[in-house]
Amino acid sequence: MTAAQPHGSGQPAGRRITGRAQRDGLLDPYLARHKPPDPASCPQCSAHFKKGRWQWGLAPEGAQPHLCPACRRIADNLPGGVVTLHDVPQGLKDQIIGLIRNEEAAEEAEHPLNRIMALDDTEDEIVVHTTDIHLPRRIGEALKRAYHGALIMDFDGDGYFVRVDWNPTA
Numbered sequence: 463m464t465a466a467q468p469h470g471s472g473q474p475a476g477r478r479i480t481g482r483a484q485r486d487g488l489l490d491p492y493l494a495r496h497k498p499p500d501p502a503s504c505p506q507c508s509a510h511f512k513k514g515r516w517q518w519g520l521a522p523e524g525a526q527p528h529l530c531p532a533c534r535r536i537a538d539n540l541p542g543g544v545v546t547l548h549d550v551p552q553g554l555k556d557q558i559i560g561l562i563r564n565e566e567a568a569e570e571a572e573h574p575l576n577r578i579m580a581l582d583d584t585e586d587e588i589v590v591h592t593t594d595i596h597l598p599r600r601i602g603e604a605l606k607r608a609y610h611g612a613l614i615m616d617f618d619g620d621g622y623f624v625r626v627d628w629n630p631t632a
C-alpha cells in the first residue's frame with residue numbers, strides 16, 4: 463500500500479496555513495511590550511536575557527530580575543497557541559502525551575520561551591496551550607508523522623496566535 467503524494471506540492475493533505483503569523487520572525491508582542499534590561503534573569507524560571515535573547519544557563523553577572531515573556535503569559539493565562547487533539551483513542555493517550563512532552567522538551571531546550579502552559583486531558587480531547595506560536599506546529603507535525611490523521615493549522619491574521627487541530631480518525 464503506497465500513499466499517493468498530492469501532485470506538485472510536498473504539503474501533507476489536510477494542512478492549511480493562513481495569515482502572516484506563519485512568517486518566522488513575527489515578534490511576540492510580550493517581547494516588545496516588556497523590554498527587559500540586558501542582562502536580566504527571570505525570577506520564575508531562571509531563563510536569562512543576554513545580548514538581546516532569552517537563553518538557559520548561568521545567569522550573567524549583574525543580571526536584573528525581569529519576568530520573561532513565557533512566564534508572563536503563564537501568569538496572565540494568555541496562550542500564544544492552542545493544539546486540540548480530537549477523538550484520541552484511550553489506549554493511545556499516554557503514548558501521545560509522552561510524544562507531546564518530548565517535543566516540548568526539545569523545543570524548549572533551544573527556545574526557552576516556547577513552552578506548554580497547560581495540558582488538559584478530557585474525555586475524548588486533549589487540549590494543549592503553549593506560550594508561543596511555534597510549538598503548536600511542531601507538536602502537530604510530530605503527531606501527523608507518528609499517527610497520520612488530519613492536521614489543520616490556522617494562524618490569526620493579525621496577531622500572534624495559532625490554532626492547531628489534529629484528528630487521528632479523519
Ligand SMILES: [Zn+2]
Pocket residue numbers: 504505506507508509529530531532533534
Ligand atoms: Zn520565566
